Amino acid sequence: TSSYECEMIALNSGLDIAIEQDYKERMIHIMTDSVSWMSQLKLPIKPKRVNAIVAECAAKIAQLTQDNTVDIHFIPSHVEKNDNSGLETKITIGHSNEIDELAKQAANDGDEIQHDPFISSFKLHLRKKEQENLHDYIKENVNTSKVKGYPNRDKFKSKMTLNERKLEPATPLINRARTGHASTRQHLKNLNMEESSVCRHCNTEEETIEHQVLKCKALKGKLHKVRTAYHLLQTESFENALWEYPQELNGILVKAMKKRCFI
Incomplete structure (x- = not known):
């Protein structure tokens, strides 16, 4: 599973928990550093441009907003800027030791989430398996022509x-x-x-x-x-x-x- 897919699983699972709690008149904050999720969330109803799980997240957020206020915060956690004081030190934008500790603790105390494989991961593994099968087939079946003057076909046995x-x-x-x-x-x-x-x-x-x-x-x-x-x-x-x-x-x-x- 890619890091992007892990982010999607975490966000979707968090929304499931919020819905299960049946919050009423609450202020719910969602914080993410996923640019992909944020950009896709703008157009969650276009299946050709958005992952299904993002559309699912959008529907769950809409459900939560019926009785609550939901704020989505984008925190660019990997971005740095120079300190205005002129010192050589750099300040990480969005960095919080407290949040880091909470995340580490949650990783230890949290429950393991079972989820279906993403279609993108399935396609990736399928393409890899197809390439392996094709390479094996070529290796076993492609031979240099017995007729004089034809190109050497050994290079078909290498994918590079x-x-x-x-x-x-x-x-x-x-x-x-x-x-x-x-x-x-x-x-x-x-x-x-x-x-x-x-x-x-x-x-x-x-x-x-x-x-x-x-x-x-x-x-x-x-x-x-x-x-x-x-x-x-x-x-x-x-x-x-x-x-x-x-x-x-x-x-x-x-x-x-x-x-x-x-x-």
């Missing part, structure tokens, strides 16, 4: 790029280039859909994505800007670039397709 940046979401063009399963004659011939694997632009070399984007002499003029953008990446190879710079390479492949490259 060569320079340890997190991968951008893969696009169809990136995946085609990484696997070699593309509209190139090299791949189409292996599927018996083309009689020749020779490049349709230059009619000399084998037609691969790398050949068309970087090496084909017939496309030199059309792809001048594309090739300049690629060389600015200063990568060791086209295959490495697909993993090191997925976002940049996707842009390069998109532009190459517009210039009639087969990808």
